[in-house]
Amino acid sequence: GIQVEQSPPDLILQEGANSTLRCNFSDSVNNLQWFHQNPWGQLINLFYIPSGTKQNGRLSATTVATERYSLLYISSSQTTDSGVYFCAGYNSGGSNYKLTFGKGTLLTVNP
Amino acid sequence: NAGVTQTPKFQVLKTGQSMTLQCAQDMNHNSMYWYRQDPGMGLRLIYYSASEGTTDKGEVPNGYNVSRLNKREFSLRLESAAPSQTSVYFCASRRGGGQSNQPQHFGDGTRLSIL
Numbered sequence: 575g576i577q578v579e580q581s582p583p584d585l586i587l588q589e590g591a592n593s594t595l596r597c598n599f600s601d602s603v604n605n606l607q608w609f610h611q612n613p614w615g616q617l618i619n620l621f622y623i624p625s626g627t628k629q630n631g632r633l634s635a636t637t638v639a640t641e642r643y644s645l646l647y648i649s650s651s652q653t654t655d656s657g658v659y660f661c662a663g664y665n666s667g668g669s670n671y672k673l674t675f676g677k678g679t680l681l682t683v684n685p
Numbered sequence: 686n687a688g689v690t691q692t693p694k695f696q697v698l699k700t701g702q703s704m705t706l707q708c709a710q711d712m713n714h715n716s717m718y719w720y721r722q723d724p725g726m727g728l729r730l731i732y733y734s735a736s737e738g739t740t741d742k743g744e745v746p747n748g749y750n751v752s753r754l755n756k757r758e759f760s761l762r763l764e765s766a767a768p769s770q771t772s773v774y775f776c777a778s779r780r781g782g783g784q785s786n787q788p789q790h791f792g793d794g795t796r797l798s799i800l
Contacts, residue, residue, distance in 0.1 A: 609791075615794055616793050617791040673718075673720075675728045
């Protein structure tokens, strides 16, 4: 199955800083999602982005499907951005639409 | 708009007890999934149901059973709970129905501790 590697595993920022999180896939994917798991454990859908670029407020994401990676950008970070960020994907050709998750990036934003 | 609803939110069991985790979605989705999340890890698929009336094993199915009761509901059963099944369990759904490229939508999770 597909392997998903996320980097960095941990990231500490001061409020107001920008950051880039990366997700690499071992094989091509045509379905990719980014999630934020907040301190209460809820998984929040950030982006559904199998290819291209999307923006939502201070967050944006870019997926380059041909090179098997995706990036999540957080600008002007806030303490409420803290938590774990996961990417997950599958290739619908052989996976029965089962998402494979990375291990996540733990983001801590300090005031 | 409730989305995906999981019950209960928290549960403590003793080793050997049985329990059913409930999941319901109100989005008329065809496909439903059960994942578990262990500390420091991403989610791993336990079982899934591509459509009403079908279920299939995922990555970590041992010790679990599932029932797709109807289109809305997909339950996960632990017949004889073990401490290794202490985890956070997430249910998800996807529209499916022949369209492959769609996101999965997740419930808030059930935190299960087995003593």
